[in-house]
Amino acid sequence: MTLILILWLIPAIAIVINLPSPWKLRSDYINLAAALGVFACSLILLISTSNEQSNLLHGYLIISSFGNWVTFCVSTVYLLASIYSVGYIPLLKLSPSHTRRFYMLMEGFALSMLVAPFMNNPGLYWIAIDLTTIISAFLVGIEREPESIEAAWKYLIVVSAGLSLSLLGIVLFYWGGTFHLGPVYQMTWSSLHQVANRIPPSFLLLAFLLVLIGFGTKAGLAPMHTWLPDAHSEGPAPVSAMLSGALLNTALLGIVRFLAILNGTKASGPAHLAMIVIGIFSLIIAALFIVRQRGIKRLMAYSSIEHIAIITIGFGFGGTLGIAGALYQMFNHSINKSLMFFGAGNMMRGYASKEIGSIRRVLSSYPATGAAWLLGAIAITGAPPFGLFQSEMSIFRAGIISSNTWALWIVVIALIVIFIGFLNHFRSMYFGYEPNPDTVPTLKMNAWLVSPMWLALIALFVFGIWWPTGLMQFFIRAGRGL
Amino acid sequence: MFIIHASSIAASIVTTLIAIALVLSFAMLGSHWLKNHILAFAGESWVIAILSGAVAYYGNYKELYLIAILTALFRGTILPLLLMRLARRLDIEREFTPLFRPASGMVVGGLLIVVAFAVSNSLGTKLGVTNKIALVALTAMFGLKLIGFLLMIVRSEAISHILGLLVIENGIFLGSQILVPGLPFLLELVILFDLLIIVMTFGLLVRYLKTHAGTTSSQQLQKLVG
Numbered sequence: 092m093t094l095i096l097i098l099w100l101i102p103a104i105a106i107v108i109n110l111p112s113p114w115k116l117r118s119d120y121i122n123l124a125a126a127l128g129v130f131a132c133s134l135i136l137l138i139s140t141s142n143e144q145s146n147l148l149h150g151y152l153i154i155s156s157f158g159n160w161v162t163f164c165v166s167t168v169y170l171l172a173s174i175y176s177v178g179y180i181p182l183l184k185l186s187p188s189h190t191r192r193f194y195m196l197m198e199g200f201a202l203s204m205l206v207a208p209f210m211n212n213p214g215l216y217w218i219a220i221d222l223t224t225i226i227s228a229f230l231v232g233i234e235r236e237p238e239s240i241e242a243a244w245k246y247l248i249v250v251s252a253g254l255s256l257s258l259l260g261i262v263l264f265y266w267g268g269t270f271h272l273g274p275v276y277q278m279t280w281s282s283l284h285q286v287a288n289r290i291p292p293s294f295l296l297l298a299f300l301l302v303l304i305g306f307g308t309k310a311g312l313a314p315m316h317t318w319l320p321d322a323h324s325e326g327p328a329p330v331s332a333m334l335s336g337a338l339l340n341t342a343l344l345g346i347v348r349f350l351a352i353l354n355g356t357k358a359s360g361p362a363h364l365a366m367i368v369i370g371i372f373s374l375i376i377a378a379l380f381i382v383r384q385r386g387i388k389r390l391m392a393y394s395s396i397e398h399i400a401i402i403t404i405g406f407g408f409g410g411t412l413g414i415a416g417a418l419y420q421m422f423n424h425s426i427n428k429s430l431m432f433f434g435a436g437n438m439m440r441g442y443a444s445k446e447i448g449s450i451r452r453v454l455s456s457y458p459a460t461g462a463a464w465l466l467g468a469i470a471i472t473g474a475p476p477f478g479l480f481q482s483e484m485s486i487f488r489a490g491i492i493s494s495n496t497w498a499l500w501i502v503v504i505a506l507i508v509i510f511i512g513f514l515n516h517f518r519s520m521y522f523g524y525e526p527n528p529d530t531v532p533t534l535k536m537n538a539w540l541v542s543p544m545w546l547a548l549i550a551l552f553v554f555g556i557w558w559p560t561g562l563m564q565f566f567i568r569a570g571r572g573l
Numbered sequence: 574m575f576i577i578h579a580s581s582i583a584a585s586i587v588t589t590l591i592a593i594a595l596v597l598s599f600a601m602l603g604s605h606w607l608k609n610h611i612l613a614f615a616g617e618s619w620v621i622a623i624l625s626g627a628v629a630y631y632g633n634y635k636e637l638y639l640i641a642i643l644t645a646l647f648r649g650t651i652l653p654l655l656l657m658r659l660a661r662r663l664d665i666e667r668e669f670t671p672l673f674r675p676a677s678g679m680v681v682g683g684l685l686i687v688v689a690f691a692v693s694n695s696l697g698t699k700l701g702v703t704n705k706i707a708l709v710a711l712t713a714m715f716g717l718k719l720i721g722f723l724l725m726i727v728r729s730e731a732i733s734h735i736l737g738l739l740v741i742e743n744g745i746f747l748g749s750q751i752l753v754p755g756l757p758f759l760l761e762l763v764i765l766f767d768l769l770i771i772v773m774t775f776g777l778l779v780r781y782l783k784t785h786a787g788t789t790s791s792q793q794l795q796k797l798v799g
Contacts, residue, residue, distance in 0.1 A: 212757065212760065214756075214757065214760040214763075214764075215759075215760065215763070218760075218763050218764065218767055221767055221771070222767075225770060225771060225774050228778065229774075232778065235781065235785050237785050237786040237787070237796065238796050238797060240778070240781045240782055240785045240786050241782070241786055241794045241796055241797055242797055243778060243781075244731065244778050244779075244794070245794070245797070247774065247775065247778060248725075248731075248734050248738070248775075251738055251771060252722070252725060252738060255718070255721075255738065255741045255742060255745065258745055258764075259714070259718060259745050259748075262714075262745060262748065262749045262752070262753060262756070265753050265756060266752045266753050267700070269752075269753060269755070270700065270701075273755075274575070274753075274755040275755030276755075277757070278756070278757050278760070290700075291699045291700060293699050294696060294699050294700055320797075320799075321797040324797075325797070380799070383799075384799070385799070386799075389799065
């Protein structure tokens, strides 16, 4: 309990310190210190929690391996984004008060994402997710450009509409339980799971589909993904990394917990199938838009949809391998996507353009950033020897032994299309025609901008060649605790 | 459980109130004046507040009295005032770009209510609930949800989108008061405050839209595509 409190208090205190005061404190360093503290806490929490699931604070909080894993993903991205922000935010030329506001919002955003995985009441989890939307909408629009405000507006309206569907789903779940547990009972994940077997399967499935569409909107699953490419491409690069690497996982956590409620009921099979179908549809949409993409950050945004789709399919396949692969994919996606958004941010500032067509001969202009970004691009398409290869292979193996083998064929074809389409864009940026002399970049990269990319790449490489046994056992435990 | 044990007078009052809430949502569909929309929303929220009071009285759920007061205060008074102020600041009196004429909008709305009834009826049968109040509450919950989405789709002004979203929220709130009056009290309170925060956020963003993007109409917010 103490550890969770510290985990929440660190960003909360950082917000308070960043409030206007007579002392001129560096808000970027305060944020970085908070991110380091949060990362350390989440790591200790991850290692120290041995049992599958326990409740605290009269059942309001839940500590589970799955929740701890999502928290760890959030804190890792928060740390990487905080390091990167020290170098990146000065490039935006925001006023000092605006910069302070940015860091306060970033800390608030991290805090809201750190609260959600511990909510044992699905309704309170919904509220935490709603709060993430409100705070991050301001982060997306922080630059006050017409495009970024438009993106923030679309994000807020589409996600709020989607989340209202999940609230309806939650109310229906609770209502179904009242016929057996009485008109007033504690709304928790476990109480809903206990009563699920006595609720008619078709009713359960309808409630689950509402939740899937609702939280799926937040997770960026197609066809509710329309806000994602706009918000991810128009926010500053560290915010894009947080939105993609951390927030999507936090939203997916809700879907998976509702899926787990259905375990052991007749609605479980159709619900898993719904996960696979929506995942495949998202994968196809991502593949089509990646191939014809012109904007560099939009390319990364569609890649996020691809990754979330694969994670969804992994949970849809289920079983030990499917869940382990999906959980591993969550972390690999988090660090890989952070790397890619940081690289995209660096290139956007370096070449003063968001267009892929304006970025040329990256390795000659930026050898250190360019090398990490190129290797990150290879990693993100699921090629060995990086982490995503391991996690995707695990999901494939789960697909082979599942009852939905047909889905695997579509997944493989879509991934091949994405591999070719994605790397073709990088081919043109690295080895394409000679650049126009006017577009030769002048911006000098510094360690703050490059080091988080390399940190992420090293982790991706290590997790690509070595999947620790302890981690596999942890994933098995997390799967059992669902 | 309230829906099963409600007396005939309670059932009549609740059903009438739900019907009034639905009619008010049609008033929103049928008018293009923003002031009318906001007033209809305020009216609908007051109806829901009275409904909460009725469920509290007849179902003996004491905490619902507080929810009723807060609903009237937040949803019925503060939110409409905030929206009125926003409309005044943006200098928008009317929705100029409707896709449907008022009459067509109302016909589509009517069809959506029929769909909502069919879904509710089927759900009620599966759950073994043939009770009239449950059926009407479910129909209103799904119906208001669909009408809210319709409002968001056919209207292009940002403030109309906020109103559409609020109608959706009203639908869920109305349904949950009747179907699950015992829904944890803390949750209901937090949702009310959350709604206030989200409307204030919307208000701020709409003003940013006007200042930085020069428009609040989704028909002109077309820069980001592909």
